[in-house]
Amino acid sequence: MIIKPGELLASIDTPADLRNLKEAQLLQVCQELRQYIIDVVSIHGGHFGASLGVVELTTALHYVFNTPYDQLVWDVGHQAYGHKILTGRRDIFHTNRKYGGISGFPKRKESDYDTFGVGHSSTSISAALGMAVASKYKKEDKRQHIAVIGDGAMTGGMAFEALNHGGVANANLLVVLNDNCMSIDPNVGALKEYLTDITTSRTYNKMRDEVWKILGKISKFGPDARAIVSKIEGGVKAAILKQSNLFEGLNFRYFGPIDGHDIDHLVSVMEDLKHIPGPKILHCLTTKGKGFALAEKDQTKWHAPGLFDKITGEIYKKHHDTPQPPKYQDVFGHTIVELAEQNPKIMGVTPAMPSGCSLNIMMKAMPDRAFDVGIAEQHAVTFSAGLATQGLIPFCNIYSTFMQRGYDQVVHDVCLQNLPVVFCLDRAGFAGADGPTHHGAYDIAYMRCIPNMVVSAPMNEQELRNLMYTATQDGAGPFTIRYPRGEGVMPNWRTKLELIEIGKGRTVQEGEVVAILTFGHIGNYAVDVCKKLKYDGLTPGHYDMRFAKPLDEELLHHIFSKYEKVITVEDGCLQGGFGSAVLEFMVDNGYTSQVKRLGIPDQIFEHGSQLELHKEAGMDPAAIERTVRELVGMPVKA
Ligand SMILES: Cc1ncc(C[n+]2csc(CCOP(=O)(O)OP(=O)(O)O)c2C)c(N)n1
Numbered sequence: 001m002i003i004k005p006g007e008l009l010a011s012i013d014t015p016a017d018l019r020n021l022k023e024a025q026l027l028q029v030c031q032e033l034r035q036y037i038i039d040v041v042s043i044h045g046g047h048f049g050a051s052l053g054v055v056e057l058t059t060a061l062h063y064v065f066n067t068p069y070d071q072l073v074w075d076v077g078h079q080a081y082g083h084k085i086l087t088g089r090r091d092i093f094h095t096n097r098k099y100g101g102i103s104g105f106p107k108r109k110e111s112d113y114d115t116f117g118v119g120h121s122s123t124s125i126s127a128a129l130g131m132a133v134a135s136k137y138k139k140e141d142k143r144q145h146i147a148v149i150g151d152g153a154m155t156g157g158m159a160f161e162a163l164n165h166g167g168v169a170n171a172n173l174l175v176v177l178n179d180n181c182m183s184i185d186p187n188v189g190a191l192k193e194y195l196t197d198i199t200t201s202r203t204y205n206k207m208r209d210e211v212w213k214i215l216g217k218i219s220k221f222g223p224d225a226r227a228i229v230s231k232i233e234g235g236v237k238a239a240i241l242k243q244s245n246l247f248e249g250l251n252f253r254y255f256g257p258i259d260g261h262d263i264d265h266l267v268s269v270m271e272d273l274k275h276i277p278g279p280k281i282l283h284c285l286t287t288k289g290k291g292f293a294l295a296e297k298d299q300t301k302w303h304a305p306g307l308f309d310k311i312t313g314e315i316y317k318k319h320h321d322t323p324q325p326p327k328y329q330d331v332f333g334h335t336i337v338e339l340a341e342q343n344p345k346i347m348g349v350t351p352a353m354p355s356g357c358s359l360n361i362m363m364k365a366m367p368d369r370a371f372d373v374g375i376a377e378q379h380a381v382t383f384s385a386g387l388a389t390q391g392l393i394p395f396c397n398i399y400s401t402f403m404q405r406g407y408d409q410v411v412h413d414v415c416l417q418n419l420p421v422v423f424c425l426d427r428a429g430f431a432g433a434d435g436p437t438h439h440g441a442y443d444i445a446y447m448r449c450i451p452n453m454v455v456s457a458p459m460n461e462q463e464l465r466n467l468m469y470t471a472t473q474d475g476a477g478p479f480t481i482r483y484p485r486g487e488g489v490m491p492n493w494r495t496k497l498e499l500i501e502i503g504k505g506r507t508v509q510e511g512e513v514v515a516i517l518t519f520g521h522i523g524n525y526a527v528d529v530c531k532k533l534k535y536d537g538l539t540p541g542h543y544d545m546r547f548a549k550p551l552d553e554e555l556l557h558h559i560f561s562k563y564e565k566v567i568t569v570e571d572g573c574l575q576g577g578f579g580s581a582v583l584e585f586m587v588d589n590g591y592t593s594q595v596k597r598l599g600i601p602d603q604i605f606e607h608g609s610q611l612e613l614h615k616e617a618g619m620d621p622a623a624i625e626r627t628v629r630e631l632v633g634m635p636v637k638a
């Protein structure tokens with residue numbers, strides 16, 4: 001459904017149109033922009049609270065800076081809806097995150113205003129610094145480079161690596177710290193406390209006000225402004241702020257904290273900052289969900305609420321008459337508590353996704369045994385390794401895509417030392433509407449090649465529970481359990497915990513001619529396909545392999561001895577994945593069956609529903625059926 005923007009917003013096709021408006025009109029632009037985001041997201045879905053919180057910041061940045069010549073980099077990008085709307089995508093914004101529509105994140109190929117592709121957090125300062133150093137090298141002295149980073153993203157190690165470099169790179173970089181005290185869940189850690197202290201410190205604020213009084217006059221002095229700033233810095237600011245401010249200590253000029261919803265103030269401050277060269281940080285205080293009362297109140301729920309009634313605030317839920325299967329994440333969340341109640345060694349770790357992966361259930365039940373460590377995947381892995389050295393059994397739950405950040409730590413800190421860390425990789429396979437930055441496509445391949453690592457995937461809730469239980473046994477070692485976003489298949493999922501022999505698959509059905517070997521939840525497609533084929537007298541064998549490493553060699557010998565044709569199916573990349581492992585087994589053991597591998601081919605898949613993407617990748621039920629039929633010489637009629 002296409003929604004009409006307000007009158008002023010309708011006149012803005014590019015930021016140049018925005019810059020033609022009078023400053024006094026910006027308040028109305030902000031009101032209309034906020035309303036437009038509410039109108040569209042309520043009907044079409046997407047991230048919500050973060051974009052509402054930066055409406056004024058977005059408007060001020062595009063008003064003051066000469067985008068896209070001036071380079072604006074958004075961190076994560078889930079807050080960039082206002083940016084998209086103001087930069088030529090207003091009329092297609094209703095296609096946001098839909099198959100074939102615009103991306104939910106900034107993307108270089110989508111717009112010149114999207115200077116850097118994002119989705120994973122804490123990259124903006126590095127990227128903007130790279131751009132700033134390039135401009136310096138190219139003698140583009142007037143060019144501005146701005147990174148907008150949230151307080152949550154600021155907890156990521158990369159952000160600090162970039163500050164460390166930026167403080168000595170002598171490049172023209174402005175970091176806008178959008179501090180709303182929230183990550184997806186409430187932000188955590190000492191940095192968060194520091195930012196709160198800085199906001200409330202009376203001595204600091206007094207000093208800051210003095211500085212601002214002087215800075216406020218600067219714009220009137222035009223070209224002499226720089227000299228005046230230097231003078232100030234030569235005095236009270238440099239001496240005292242450097243000692244009392246973390247960012248000043250890293251050679252960034254620190255400004256703020258200021259009200260990130262005061263559009264007039266934002267514009268005047270940014271105008272001033274344009275004339276101050278070198279690394280600077282502007283600390284803005286904002287409210288996530290600003291302007292939509294319920295979103296301000298329950299900021300986690302409204303991070304990405306799904307579709308809702310914008311008047312009543314009711315979030316739409318599907319209603320069912322019968323019990324439905326749970327989400328895999330909830331099976332994880334409840335099962336870890338159940339296991340931890342029986343085994344005092346079990347601990348839980350998440351890098352900033354407690355509600356996303358449902359570790360929040362354990363954090364509530366056992367606060368001293370479950371940790372949100374902030375957006376810090378590398379730390380989460382090595383912290384878990386440290387726990388494991390002391391005889392504990394950490395479950396480190398990381399979305400498959402974010403685990404890419406912690407890869408060296410998995411190799412160097414966990415596997416080389418053969419430490420019993422259990423990696424639960426949620427959102428494995430196609431993530432859906434978040435798109436390529438979030439697809440968990442590579443984990444089977446990147447985990448399978450590391451010595452000592454077990455790589456497993458449950459086909460249903462019961463298997464997830466049993467794999468978790470198995471992973472806690474002595475000698476299990478580093479253990480990966482991958483499962484997808486969304487629901488499983490078992491409404492009655494609270495099954496008795498049973499051990500699974502590591503490296504043992506399961507026969508779903510014996511068959512003839514063709515064997516379908518599946519890895520993980522995607523095996524349920526094969527179950528449906530087998531039911532359908534039965535009507536045509538076709539009975540492929542179906543094996544739920546459960547482990548990509550170690551492989552069930554006994555079962556594979558049986559399969560390759562019995563079937564001439566083999567299909568492998570996985571929700572992961574084909575290069576180096578589960579199917580590759582099966583091929584390796586076949587070649588190494590001298591079998592010559594015909595093998596077809598279904599999975600994610602070597603290309604980038606955009607966003608869409610999981611089913612749409614499975615279809616595009618040729619691994620949906622229809623594709624599995626087609627492959628069976630082709631192999632037995634009974635192609636599907638066109
Ligand atoms: C490397 C990485 N880990 C985790 C996430 C998931 N994630 C997306 S947004 C977000 C919270 C970001 O908080 P903040 O930067 O403060 O932005 P806000 O939503 O508060 O505006 C998290 C944890 C991610 N995108 N990237």
Ligand SMILES: CC(=O)[C@@H](O)[C@H](O)COP(=O)(O)O
Binds near residue numbers: 076078427434
């Ligand atoms: C922007 C981001 O990285 C998260 O908000 C992500 O979209 C969460 O994904 P889930 O909705 O699958 O938890």
Ligand SMILES: [Mg+2]
Binds near residue numbers: 151152181182187
């Ligand atoms: Mg935040």
